[in-house]
Amino acid sequence: MPPARKLLRFPVCEVVLLLLFLKCETWARNLDVGENAIDRQNPENLQDDFVGKELTKRAVTEDQAVEREAEPFKDYTGWQMLRIFPPSTSVLDQVLTSLEVDPRVVVLGVFKAQLAIDVALSPTTPLEAVLSPAHQPNLCNLDDKKSLRLKDPISPRKISRQCSDKRSPENETKSLGNGRKDQNSDNFLGWKTVDGFLSPRSARQHNVTQPLSWDDYYRYDSMVLFIQRLADEYSTVEYLEIGTSFEGRPLLALVFALRPAQMVKQYRKSILKNRRLGNREPENPSTEKKRHKRKTNKKKKNTKTFVFIEAGIHAREWISPAMATFLAQQLADAGRKFLRRVTVIVAPMANPDGYEFSHTTDRMWRKNRRETPDSACRGVDLNRNWAKAWGSSGSSGDPCSDTYRGVEAFSEPETQALRDLALAWMEKISLYLSFHSYGNFVLHPWSYSESPSSKERLLKKVAKRIRKHMKRNGYPDFKGGQTGDILYQASGTSEDYIHDAGVQYAYTIELPHYSFILDPENILPVSTAVWRTLVCTIGIVAKKQSVLAFCKKRLVKIQLKNGKTASGWFDKKLPLEEAEQSIMERYNMTEKRRAKDDAKRNLFLSDLK
Structure with missing residues (x-):
């Protein structure tokens, strides 16, 4: 009997302690649920509470804040947008080299296939002043020629003919006095003024946190509030804090799935595993992909199409995060019927520091806000900071350049966060989309080289379908091709890294129109067209009738x-x-x-x- 009493006394104590623990835990959980219920009923409480948390969480030092306030607002009032038409790719490269290092000019876009460069120029600075002396004699103003359109390749002969027509008889006599053709007649550097470059002040200079309605370009705090509310209101949505920016802002991503909480656990498990391995960075992502494939070959039950979307990596491209948040809302509304077949990860704002700086100080700012060895020049181009071909041609080692690549691959917290997010599900990702602005392009790897990818045929086939769907939705001017051929060589890009890691369908989408200063009334039409195209593209990549069926439907x-x-x-x-x-x-x-x-x-x- 004594032994029996001893055995009975021990479990009773343990059970009592367990019941007390469970009661306390239940009380705490109920308190949490009660607070969430209040927040759901009163959005103002949610907004005030969230903004308070963000102000506490944001790790921006006082010195950084003072320094940012000290920077004067860069006023672009009166600036003009010019389109330059070099006669060849070699001349285009020469002109671009001289323009990129000149603080009086902002390079907006480079289009190698069309032989064109878009620049913003101060009203007090003539184009001749920012070009090398070798190109100045061949300048030719084509403002009265309305036939030149960026969407079509520009023929050097056409430029030469139009410029020759503008030359005076005296100049013609001087240049052709010996009876021979002027040797420079085929080397004219045509240019014309592009309409639409208005004074680019933000409509929301004051950082007021507001619900998104896609009628304007909202500030980052409004986007963060939108992300939290979406996760709070929909059972198929969760958000991840994947890191913090250089200035301490939270970097967020949204998960759209049937069981999003389970995916959040998978992500955290992946991050902890990488930390245990000593933050091992896979220099060769294709090796990482093979490791994942060995693991997934045992489990062939994963039949869902997995999509990874990234936007806002360049600060001045405001239409990109605006469109990404619209996609997020649509994916939340798509419901369980859609997400039973598709899983989507969206990182709607990859560069919050640069985005805020483009609202408050410099509308044409492109990079993040990293302090560099040159104290006068800040920021790293986050789309030149990825490991694939980092440091090769197509990026700059000059901190003052808009394409400065940083001191090493993944030197920036923003690119580290995106990389780790992708690696958590790299073996599952079927489709990767990086949204940029501007130019109406569907681009595929490689960016760093003119050599084609081994998946070139498949990439072109799907890109053609994407362009077709954009045309059906009101944007017929989309072109496609390899980034290194169509635009310019660019090393260290996200597109190349993800594709090299084994994601077959990796694309950069340059959104419609031909300016960063895009009127807010374009947000909804562009976003709606992209949403409809995305639904159809997912079906194409999935190659399943049950997913393709959504292309014939509307939400x-x-x-x-x-x-x-x-x-x-x-x-x-x-x-x-x-x-x-x-x-x-x-x-x-x-x-x-x-x-x-x-x-x-x-x-x-x-x-x-």
Whole structure:
């Protein structure tokens, strides 16, 4: 008997302690749920609480804050956007070299296939002043020639002919006095003024946190609030804090899946594993991919299409994060029916420091805000900081250059965070999309070289379908091709790194129009076109009828009387009114069923009492 008493006494104590622990944990959880319920009912409470947390969390030192405030606002009022037409790629490279190091000019875009360079120039600085003396005699103003369009390749002969027509008889006589053709007649450097470069002040100079409605370019705090609310309101959405920027802002990503919380655990497990390995950085990402493949070959049950979307890596390209947040809202509304077949990761703002700086100080700012060896020049181009071909031609070692690559690959916290996010699911990613602005292009690897990828044929095939869907949705001017051929050589890009890691379909999308200063009224049309194209592209990559079927449907969302929203997928041929009525009827039936279930439950509980 004594031994039996001893055995009985021990488990009773343990059970009592366990019950006390569980009771405390339940009380804490209920307190949490109660606070969340208050936040859901009162968005103002959520907003105030969140902004307070962010102000506490943001690790910006006082010295950095003072330094940022001390920088004068760069006023672009009166600046002109010029399009330069070099006669050859060699001349284009020479002109670009002289322009990139001149502080009086901002290089906006380089289009090798079209033989064109877009620049912004101060009203007090003539183009001749920023070009090398060798090119100055051949300058030719083509402002009266309306036939030159960037979407078409520019023929050097056409430029030469139009410039020759503008030359005076005296100059013609001087240059052709010996009866021979002027040796420079085929080397004219044509240029014309491009309309639309307005005074680029932000409509939201004051950092007021507001709900997104895609009618303007919102500040970063508003985006962060949007991300948190999305995760709070939808069971298929979670957000990850994947790191902090150089100035201490949180770097966030959204997970859209049937079980997003499980994916959050997978990500954290991946990060902890990398830390245990001593932050091993896979210099050769293709080796990392092979390691993942060995693991996944044992499990062939993963039939979902996995998509990774990144936007906002260049600060001045405001349309990119605006469009990415719109995609995030659509993916949240897409519901379980869509996410049963597709999983999507979205990093809507990869460069928050640069984005904020472009709102407050310099609208044309491109890089992050890293302090560099040259105290007068800050920032690293985050799309030149990835490991693939880092340091080769297509980037700069000059801290004052807009394409400065940093001191080493992944030197920046922003690129480290994106890399680690991708590596957590690298073996699953089917499609990678990096959104930029501007130019109407669907580009594929390689960026660092003119040599084609081994997957060139497949990349071109899907890119052609992407362009076709953009055309169907109102943007017929999209071109496609290899980045190194179409635009310019660029080393250390995210597109090349992800593709080299084994992701077959990796693309850079240069969004519509031909200016960074894009009127906010373009946000919704561009974003809607990209959303519809994305749904169809996912179906193409998945190669499954169940996913392709969504391309023939449209997502319809309605606002209910109680302030909530409801959505559903419907055939595009079905009138919008009928689709909305169907959603309303479906919602009412669900509410009636829920009310019956609640009544049964209450009756059962009353019987028990």
